[in-house]
Amino acid sequence: MKKRTVGRVSAPTVYDVAERSGVSIATVSRVYRNPDSVRAQTREKVMEAARELGYVPSGSARGLASRTTGVLGLCFPDYADPDAETAAAASDADDDQAVMLYSDQIIRGMERAARRHGYALLIAASLDGGPESLVAKVAGRVDGFAVLARTVPTEDLEVISRRLPVVMLAGPREIDHLDHIVVANTEGERELTRHLIEDHGLRRLAFIGSEENSPDAEARFRGFQEGCRDAGLPVPSRPELRAGMMTQAEGALAAGTLLDRSEGTGVERPEAMLFANDQMAVGALQALERRGVRVPEDIAVTGFDGIPLSRIVRPPLTTVRQPIRQLGEQAVELLVQRLADPGRAPVSLELPVSVTRRASCGCG
Amino acid sequence: MKKRTVGRVSAPTVYDVAERSGVSIATVSRVYRNPDSVRAQTREKVMEAARELGYVPSGSARGLASRTTGVLGLCFPDYADPDAETAAAASDADDDQAVMLYSDQIIRGMERAARRHGYALLIAASLDGGPESLVAKVAGRVDGFAVLARTVPTEDLEVISRRLPVVMLAGPREIDHLDHIVVANTEGERELTRHLIEDHGLRRLAFIGSEENSPDAEARFRGFQEGCRDAGLPVPSRPELRAGMMTQAEGALAAGTLLDRSEGTGVERPEAMLFANDQMAVGALQALERRGVRVPEDIAVTGFDGIPLSRIVRPPLTTVRQPIRQLGEQAVELLVQRLADPGRAPVSLELPVSVTRRASCGCG
DNA sequence: GTGAAAGCGCTAACAC
């Protein structure tokens, strides 16, 4: 309780509160950390002084002294192109909004789970590498964090994960000593494919995927391949078409392309279009309607993800439901577990998915 | 570069990196804070040592020393009831998901804007008060933060806002020295009401609101009142009905109640139901369909918010579009401005809304 | 361009 006798300029500290309430800084600290360890009367004195002074404990100082932050983090990819956004029309903006749902749901899931465990959530979209990247900023301010696949350079992760728990989400296991969580992409698409073939008797199936560096889309395509193979159908070596961002617009485009392809040439039109995600499937639904092609009478359409939209479009979309929010929640559980037991062996979870049969494939 | 000569157990620090690369800790710090102020050769040495050691700068130590965190915060209300969630059916879960959209979008907006300014975002749903509340944790770890209305006790805010910038979102101005942002709830509902009356010639309008402590719903109701008064229609003194959480389920219930009311008694059925938000309106649409009441032929239905769902339901919902994401973005702008100029007078923004005319009111 | 030294505000033993 010495020093610091000169004019107040900056925010009040424990010293100020201690002085004003006539106790030591340790007691002030206790009041905030463990109120029950302080006599009620003393506690009141301290809290009143704090109120009068406008005291707010410094999280940084706390973190430094206690070596924990009480915060978990999430790094996700920077999907949106800010320039494109400015010029975007209203409908595009809506589309964009829907695209973001994925990370939104993970955020939601993590936030919930984090809160249950008494943590707050620090989120940041990846920008670039370098010493002063956002990732580094996050890493330094949390007790552990989750990373969406292809967000942070593997080398950075390698370094960071030596110092605090990191869990990889929805992607290939780039670093094998990290916990990681995926959804059963392959199994889901395989089951969906089986359903179309066996239950609806469809033969000519077209899978619309994404760029090759999209691990989810690729895994789903593998499921499609397996489904074809299981049924004794020809197994395509690559998707019928590849979209870039997997948006509604691109789905509409893809549907049109597939239709044109069969009209111009003598090629038979596919009996089903399996899209790598719901966004594209929804766009396709609209494009098909515009062209007067009926779903599912003329052609079946399926998606993947199980976003809210899929239930609401007409016809309702048959899809594979991904437990995205659970992904976020599980990420937190893994983080919390590892924080409690740093020595535990790396865990690899695969979350189950389920085929949701709706009208767009011919089901009730 | 003295002390710290004993066995390494914890994470490497500037001292370790400095020692290993043969420079002072000040230089290590410079490499991370301002790489250009260090000779390239020196910088390389440092970065290599850091890499080898697995060095990650401590955000807490940085924050403490520099008195800034590079993080902005958001506190939002804890809508979801964890217990109810467990028992929730699939459809309810979807509903819940949609309800969360509001804070999700604010998060998204803030995250974007924050990123543009080089900030990360710390989010936390409010729990309770007391010294160790999540709010206090957030407050201590950020340079400034936004608060959704009715999330944090006013008294806490009073104290906290004396030490760092706080902006209030979407609610009454509880503390007048704070920046705050609202959307034009009253104007929007008023214009919507005018549209129904003047353009569609409707007279018997029913407004379905929420509990009285919901400032948004109340403001919208006032707009409804003004619209009625403007048209020379009788001005109801309170909403026809009040829902609690403003969910789809409650909207469906409300629609049913209104229908029953007119059937049982001789009261004429309203020509239009104006719901205080889209969620309820969507639920009402479904309830109406089940009861064989046609929209908009038999009755017009409108919402408020402009969520993606509103565009997709059948018939598409006439609503008032709220720029929710902009709300988040503006919050960050205000925070950043105030950080740059703490002395600036408190700002109060009202974001414009726009009536989106769709089929559910009889348009297009 | 680089180093030395002084804190930043708090927690955590350890005494009393």
Next chain:
DNA sequence: GTGTTAGCGCTTTCAC
């Protein structure tokens, strides 16, 4: 139950 005393790991003048 409360006070004392060291740091926690970094940034930041100020010299050189």
